Amino acid sequence: MAQSKSNQRFTITEINTWDGSWELIDGVPYNMTPAPSPLHQRIVGELFFELRTHFGSSGCAVYVAPFDVQVDKADDYTIVQPDISVICDESQVGTKRAIGAPELIIEVLSPSTALKDRNNKFNLYERTGVKEYWLVDPYNETIEVYGVSGGRYRKRKVFGRDDSLLSFVFPDLRVELSAVFAD
Numbered sequence: 001m002a003q004s005k006s007n008q009r010f011t012i013t014e015i016n017t018w019d020g021s022w023e024l025i026d027g028v029p030y031n032m033t034p035a036p037s038p039l040h041q042r043i044v045g046e047l048f049f050e051l052r053t054h055f056g057s058s059g060c061a062v063y064v065a066p067f068d069v070q071v072d073k074a075d076d077y078t079i080v081q082p083d084i085s086v087i088c089d090e091s092q093v094g095t096k097r098a099i100g101a102p103e104l105i106i107e108v109l110s111p112s113t114a115l116k117d118r119n120n121k122f123n124l125y126e127r128t129g130v131k132e133y134w135l136v137d138p139y140n141e142t143i144e145v146y147g148v149s150g151g152r153y154r155k156r157k158v159f160g161r162d163d164s165l166l167s168f169v170f171p172d173l174r175v176e177l178s179a180v181f182a183d
Helices: 038-055 114-128
Strands: 022-025 028-031 061-064 084-087 104-108 132-137 142-149 152-160 164-166 174-176
Touching: 022 114, 038 061, 038 084, 038 104, 038 174, 104 114, 114 132, 114 142, 114 152, 152 164
Parallel strands: 104 132
Antiparallel strands: 022 028, 061 084, 084 104, 132 142, 142 152, 164 174
């Protein structure tokens, strides 16, 4: 994940004119061009299937990257492409991107994105009111679930390959991780 070497702060409008796929966090651009690994894609696909099956016609929609999310509509310096977003307010979804914090965001870690996902995005999602954040570690076959409590993220639980992941925001959402991490 290439980060700009410049000290210049960019806006969403500026990066929309650039070639390729970009995220922007607090004005710092990150090139999203490198293709995800087959393992990453398989895990994203399995999680998308589980979530889409669960939410069905419930009023919540599940989106998979590349899908732009401007988590704070007043912030012209930040737009991200989470691996998976669950949005339950359809008015947040426009013709080009979602504007506002999704209820749930999932990021699948890779060697090139792990620090950004654990630090920059964690802090961004926490401060903008994303209610639940899942960090998926495909190599250790775990999912860390964070939920907001008192305006801050608290690690609620770490789920492993043999567990049933239980969401804290959606109490009836159960994901069998043996299917997500299947060989």
